[in-house]
Amino acid sequence: MAGNFKRFDPARVPSPCYVIDLTKLEDNLKLLQSVGERAGVEILLALKAFSFPGAGDLIGRYLSGTAASGLYEARLGRERFGGAVHTYAPGLSAANIEGILEHSDHVILNSLHQWQRFQGQLQAASGVDFGLRINPEHSEVAQPLYDPCAPWSRLGVPADAVTAEDLAPFEGLHVHALCDHDFDAFDRLLTAVEERCAHLFGAVRWINLGGGLLITEEDFPVDRLVERLQAFRERTGLKVYLEPGTAVALHAGALVAELLDIAENGAAIGILDASATCHMPDVIEAPFTPELIGATALPRGLAASEADDLTMRLGGPTCLAGDVVGTYRFETRPQIGDRLVFLDLAYYTMVKNTTFNGTPLPSIATWDARTDTVEIVKTFGYDDFEQRLG
Numbered sequence: 218m219a220g221n222f223k224r225f226d227p228a229r230v231p232s233p234c235y236v237i238d239l240t241k242l243e244d245n246l247k248l249l250q251s252v253g254e255r256a257g258v259e260i261l262l263a264l265k266a267f268s269f270p271g272a273g274d275l276i277g278r279y280l281s282g283t284a285a286s287g288l289y290e291a292r293l294g295r296e297r298f299g300g301a302v303h304t305y306a307p308g309l310s311a312a313n314i315e316g317i318l319e320h321s322d323h324v325i326l327n328s329l330h331q332w333q334r335f336q337g338q339l340q341a342a343s344g345v346d347f348g349l350r351i352n353p354e355h356s357e358v359a360q361p362l363y364d365p366c367a368p369w370s371r372l373g374v375p376a377d378a379v380t381a382e383d384l385a386p387f388e389g390l391h392v393h394a395l396c397d398h399d400f401d402a403f404d405r406l407l408t409a410v411e412e413r414c415a416h417l418f419g420a421v422r423w424i425n426l427g428g429g430l431l432i433t434e435e436d437f438p439v440d441r442l443v444e445r446l447q448a449f450r451e452r453t454g455l456k457v458y459l460e461p462g463t464a465v466a467l468h469a470g471a472l473v474a475e476l477l478d479i480a481e482n483g484a485a486i487g488i489l490d491a492s493a494t495c496h497m498p499d500v501i502e503a504p505f506t507p508e509l510i511g512a513t514a515l516p517r518g519l520a521a522s523e524a525d526d527l528t529m530r531l532g533g534p535t536c537l538a539g540d541v542v543g544t545y546r547f548e549t550r551p552q553i554g555d556r557l558v559f560l561d562l563a564y565y566t567m568v569k570n571t572t573f574n575g576t577p578l579p580s581i582a583t584w585d586a587r588t589d590t591v592e593i594v595k596t597f598g599y600d601d602f603e604q605r606l607g
C-alpha cells in the first residue's frame with residue numbers, strides 16, 4: 218500500500234534510508250488507542266518490532282507502554298517511550314535480572330523453573346508484577362520459523378502442565394501465538410486459550426494476549442475485536458493487555474535505495490545500495506517481496522526466461538548469492554542512479570540490520586506527510602562499523 222509515500226520525493230534523503238511516515242504512524246496509534254479504550258484493554262508497543270526512540274514521545278502519548286524482550290529494550294522503554302514496561306524473555310540470567318527488575322513493571326517468565334532459580338531476587342523486587350508465559354499449543358502460523366506453538370517449542374509452558382497452585386507467585390498469564398494475522402485467527406486463538414487455560418484464570422488477575430494481530434490493516438474488523446475482548450473480559454474478570462509490534466508501524470515506513478548498476482544474466486539484474494540480508498532480513502527469512510512504488514512484485518521463483526523488457530531482479534551489494542529483494546515488473550524501466558522506494562519496511566528492519574560485508578547502515582529519517590517536513594534523524598559511518606566489533 219503506497220499510501221502517503223506516493224507523494225514522497227526519495228531525492229530528499231540520503232540513500233539508503235529508512236523513512237518513517239509520522240502521519241501514518243500517528244493514525245495507527247489513534248486507532249490502537251481507540252480500540253484499547255473501547256474494549257477496556259491496555260495496548261503496549263512490542264519494541265522488538267520497532268524500537269525507534271525518535272518516535273518514543275509520540276507512541277507514549279497514545280499507548281499504555283512497551284513490551285520488552287530483555288534488559289536493553291526494558292531500559293529503552295522506560296527511558297524513551299514512557300508508560301509501563303512489560304518484559305518477557307525466554308531466559309533470564311544472573312547478569313540481567315537486577316536490571317530487568319529495575320526497569321520493568323511486569324516481568325513474564327518462560328518457565329516455572331526460572332521462578333525457582335531467581336526466587337530470592339524476584340520476591341525482593343518491589344512494585345513488579347510477575348506473569349508466566351503459557352503455550353496454548355494452538356498453531357495458526359503455517360511456517361515453523363514464526364510459530365511459537367510448533368512442536369517442541371521453547372516458548373512458554375504448555376497450559377496442561379501448569380496448575381492453579383503453580384501460579385501462586387504470579388499475577389498474570391502471557392500468551393503469544395500469532396504472526397501477521399487477521400481477526401478470525403485471533404478469535405480461534407482466544408477460544409483455544411479459553412478452553413486450555415480455564416483452570417488457571419481464577420488464579421491470576423491479568424492476561425497478556427501478545428501481538429501478531431494486524432489491527433491497523435485496512436478493513437480489519439475493529440468492532441468485532443472490541444466486542445470479543447469486552448466479552449472475554451466480562452466472562453473472566455481478567456485485565457487484558459495486547460502487545461502488537463507490526464500493527465503499530467504498519468504501512469508507516471519505507472526504505473529508499475539507489476540503483477547502482479544494471480547487469481544481465483538471462484534477464485536484467487539491478488544492484489542496489491540497500492541489501493536484503495543486511496537491511497531487511499525478513500525478506501529472505503520469511504520470505505516475502507516488499508512492494509515497490511512504480512513496479513509490481515513478481516513471484517520469487519520466476520525464471521529469467523519468463524522476464525520481459527520491464528522485468529528486473531533487484532538485489533543488494535553483498536557477496537550473498539541470495540541477497541535478492543525481489544523480482545519486479547516496472548511501469549518504466551529504471552535507470553542507473555534512480556531512487557527506488559520499497560514499502561512497509563519500518564518494522565523488523567531497523568531493529569534487525571547488520572553491517573555484513575561492511576555494508577553501510579541506512580540512514581533514518583522521519584517525514585511528516587501533513588507538513589511535508591523531512592528530518593534526517595541519524596546517519597551512520599565507518600566508525601559505527603569499526604566500533605561494533607571492537
Ligand SMILES: Cc1ncc(COP(=O)(O)O)c(C=O)c1O
Nearest residue numbers: 263266393428429430461462463
Ligand atoms: C512475545 C511477543 N509479543 C509480541 C510480539 C509482536 O508481534 P507482532 O510484531 O507480530 O505484532 C512478538 C513477536 O514476535 C512476540 O514474540
